Amino acid sequence: MEVAMRKKIRRIITILGTTAMIFTVTACGNRMDTMQPAASYVADFFDIPDTVTGIERLLLKDDMAYLCCLEEDGTSYLAAMDIDDGKFLKQNLDLDASVSLLDFGFAPDNSNWAVCLEKAGGYSLRKFDNSGSQVQSVDLAGVMDSPVISAVGRDLFLSIDMEGNICVAAKGGNTLVYLFDNNGRFLFSLDYEGNLMTTTTTAEGKIGICATSSDRMNYDLLTVDMETQDWSKDKICLGATAGLYGGVNKDFYRFDSSVLYGYAAGAQEGIPVFNWSDMGLGTSEVQLGECTDGRFVVLTASSNQTEVLSYEMAVLTEGVDERELLSMVSLTATPGLVQAVSDFNKTNDRYKVELTEYFPYAQNVSNEEWDNAILNLNTRIISGDMPDILDMSNLSVQIYQSKGLLEDLYPYMENDPEIRTEDYFENVFEAISLDGKLPYLTDGVAISTMLAGADVVDGNNGWTIQDLEKVLDTYGANSINNLSGASFLKIMLQTDGSFIDWNLGKCSFDSPEFVKMLEFAGKIQESSQDGCGGTEMSDTYAEAYEEVLSV
Incomplete structure (x- = not known):
């Protein structure tokens, strides 16, 4: 039996006016x-240079945060930030400027493996020593199908397990995973029907793959069994997931867009660590890492989406927040809220x-x-x-x-x-x-109105039902695009409260105003479109329904 699901985005709109969204x-x-986390944290913030417009990965090592950075002109590089003072330093990798760095990971011998996009369009695995000198390069053309690679672009991820085995995962129609040993020799491949979100390395040292579950509504965490060359049997159902990150004191961490949860090894349920908004953290482009001393390092993009993304790093340390608390409750808070x-x-x-x-x-x-x-x-x-x-x-x-x-x-x-x-x-x-x-x-508000040519509007500054009726009379029943009689009536009932007495709990749909509204809806119902198509005008239509959002 199919269960009806609530839509994640719900809007209240009105025609011929404005209302709250x-x-x-x-x-x-x-x-x-509420179920509160066991510990409280305080955050210190550090700016990341504005030239950085994308961050693909965050890994922690020796009190340094290492970032796979991308700039607006396509330049990519490895950078390090000191988590105590926020000092930002580009790392000197022996990498040609025309080669793009897609992802990286640290091997047990402290070397650095990276998956790269070559200037000719191919992909490679490259190994660098502590000084940044390249010591090995593995061409992936013979391992990964080129049609798959060309389709996924930057959607390649790399993680390394405790034995130094390397995982390269690709987004395609499903999840494609390729395993290599610590010398870059190809071992085997796996696939999974879900869509890939990311890869990680758990505190147990296993390679984890986060991908959508079979219902495409939630996420699973799968780990790779290197001995059987197959997926481990202990798949973990994660539910709602906006990010997954390897841990130190916990096996891994899951972010659900509101709360960070920590999972012990083998556990199917996570324990709340902190509420995201409590810490003043951004919700876009999130990367997270855990230090051995229990601190968390979080990278997020700015909340201002009208400009090129800018990033900042937050270091979270256990501590007491002594500000006065105000409680707030939401059935489901949007990312904007x-x-x-x-x-x-x-x-x-x-x-x-x-x-x-x-x-x-x-x-x-x-x-x-x-x-x-x-x-x-x-x-x-x-x-x-x-x-x-x-x-x-x-x-x-x-x-x-x-x-x-x-x-x-x-x-x-x-x-x-x-x-x-x-x-x-x-x-x-x-x-x-x-x-x-x-x-x-x-x-914010949404304005539901009509889009029309200047000759149709003829100097009017707004629309009324009488104006719409005039269009129908002048241009014919097929003259209004993207608005059915049913959708028009639904919009009006959602936003016009004059038909409902909230104090008495009664409604009346026999008033002359409602009858007129119903009659107009009937006029456009038979020849209407589906009410949710595009709003581009054509010669066939005199006007189209238009919704102006986020005023």
Whole structure:
């Protein structure tokens, strides 16, 4: 039986206007009990040069973080950062400038193996000694099928086990793995039906392959059995995964987009190490390593995605954070929300927001699980266990507001010297207000409107239902693209609250306004498109449905 799954991204949109897309709410209350990590950490941050626009791998050795770096012009190299002072140094590898460094690993004899893209388009394994001099090169053309390699580009990964055996894994239609001994001699190959995420070396010294499970919704960790030349039988089902990294004090670590979990050798379940947003960490392009003394080194890209990515390194040490705690609860926090909390925690000296999620964003959730989570949240709130901040995405603001659970944010904004409402689109505040109060704030709005030529618009500054009816009358029933009658009605019902009395819990669909809306939906239903196609105009259509996001 097929189980219905919740979509990860949910939007609330309106036609002929604006409304909130994803929002949060402040509330009065106490902290909710959560499963907290056994230890707390504090973070020190170090900038990575802005010339670095990509980092493929992070490995730790002798209190140094080694990075496989890429620059915007295609230049690639190995770099090292001191994890105590953040000093950044390029390493002198004997590598021609036209050869791209894709990934690297340290062998037990302290030599360095790297997988490289040659200038002629082939691939090679290269070995370097401690001074950076090349001591060996292995052409991979005879081992890896060239059609596969040409298709995967930079999606090649390298890891080395405790015996010095080398794994090169490639992304293709499935996962392709090639094993070599410590002298670069090809041994055998393996494949797996899932899509490859990354490779790693566990604390036990085994080569690990992280790939999607058979349902393509979660991830598995497979390890290589060098003796049987096959996959080990102890496959670990990871569930939602945004990153996997080798460990020292734990066998390996899994990042699920919200929490870092540590796994003991052979364990099927991980133990929370720290919440990502607690530490003020970025959520993009994450790399992580663990030091022998228990510190963590994390590399992340900037949260500002409007420019070329810039990176920073965070060193996490066990310690006590003495800031005042504010509890925040979300059913499932989007990466943008996690990043917003993380940015706040990184910069605020007085307060720290502790974000608790029922489900990580990367996890697929059944409708039953989702409904049970809402029931659990509401039961806790009824019992008086109310968080300080509540993410209202996928929850009814009107119902929570009618119960007196939400603060009016207008007084806070008016008394904050750093906030001026005229700096924002004030009509958005008006649109999301209820009874003259502002029960929540939004991080963005979507404008659902119509795209048309200047001759159709004819000087109008907006659309009304009457305007759309005029287009139908003038240009015919087939004149509106990318909007069906059903999708139009759904959009209007999602965003127009005039048909529902939230205080009385009643709805009325016999009003003249709704009847008119229904009649218009009927006019375009028969000749409509599927409602989710592209918005490019053609000579066939006079106008098309258009959604402007992230205003």
